[in-house]
Amino acid sequence: MLQYEFMRQAFIASTFIAITAGLVGVFVVSRNMSFLSHTLSEIGFAGASFGVLVGISPLAGMILFTIVSSIAVGGLSNESSRREASISAMSSLFIGLGILFLSLSSKSSSYATNILFGSIVGISSKEVQQLLALAIFVIIIFIIFYKPLAFDSFDHIGASASGLKTRLLSVIFLVTLALSVSIGAQIVGSLLVFVLLTLPGATAKYLAHSVPKMILVSVGLALSGVWLGLYLAFITNWPVTFFIATYEVIAYFIGLGYKNYKLNH
Template identity: 60%
Template sequence: MFSYPFMQNAYMAGTLIAIISGIMGVFVIARNMSFLTHTLSEIGFAGAAFGIFMGWQALNGMLLFTTISSIGVGELGAKSSRRENSITAISALAIGLGILFLSLANSNASYATGILFGSVIGISRQNVIQMSLLSAGVLICLLVIYRFLKFDSFDPIGARVEGLWTRTLSVIFLVLLAFSVSVAAQIVGSLLIFILLTLPAAAAKYFVHSVGAMAGLAVVFALLGVWLGLYLSYVTNWPVSFFISVIEVICYFSALMYNRVRS
């Protein structure tokens, strides 16, 4: 299996995706942003379609659209009363634009399938290098703001009382989330990326209680889903996103069962 360059690239990219998704997912869950993550995946679809229309790499289009949209959501959704409406409006616009750009690009069905559900064979060494640089950037930024982000995510009232720059912090986190969505969508696809950014962390919180331990276990669950999913996809020739989804759902329901038995 590893004698094929595309599988080597897929496993290297998948490892990066699992690490980023596991760590970011802890804060996505803590900040109740699962719905926003799903929206950013739809925006990523529009960005990838725009990239194909412009003759760019799909990843560049995703980065452009998700970054601009995350900043827009951070500004428009500053008040919780209008956050969901803002997210819904941007999501609806993104889906429409994605369909339009694919139509204008005259792309065949395989392009759309690759964007929506991911593609193992579509990962080149250049993509891996680009994803490595983006992943390193996300991790460095997370390390710099980690203490403040943890405070704001797990004790938002206390953070506001202490005068923490919560609005700026929220926008920074949303931009990092946009980068994470764009990176991860290369393998899992824009429709299902929210699975890796939510379920591993959601499962981990039932087993451990500290933020660091939760992030570590979430990365383990994400790695399990990606590595095993890639292997099963290679063996069966079925979509890798299907296997990753099933494995992460099993991890989550196993965590729920463990929590029930322990209780």
């Protein structure tokens, strides 16, 4: 399998994508922002479609839309009384915009398929380099702000009382989440990128009891999911997204069953 250059590039890109998604996903779950990763995936679809329309790379358009929108939508998350309706309205708007942008562009329908479902096996060397740079940037940001982000994510009240700049930390997290959505969409597409950003982290919560261990478990599940998905997609010619999503869902229910078993015994 690895004798083919496109598969080697796919494995390199997917490895960094999985590390980023697994790392960020732990904080997505702890901050109860799974809904936001889902919304950003739909916003990313509109951004990628906009990029196709105006002649820039879909990744650049996705990053532009998700970063701006993540901060705006993140502010709505504090208004619990109107949160669900506001998020649903924005999701609907951006899905509509994405479809409009694609219909106005001169590109073929294959572009829409790639945006929605990913195209990791057709990724170019330049795109791999871009993904690696973005993934490394996100990882560095988390290394720098790891302690305050972990404190704020798992004990927001305590972080506020101790004088941490929680608003600034929130903005930093939202920007890294937006970048992670844009990165992850390259392998599983904007339609299912939230799978990598939520399920490994949610499963890790059932299997580990400290932040470092949760990160290790989450990254491990994301890595094993994308590696197995690429291998099975290669030998079956089925979509890699199907295998990744199936693996992560099965792992989640196994983790949930383990948690329930431990509580009852």
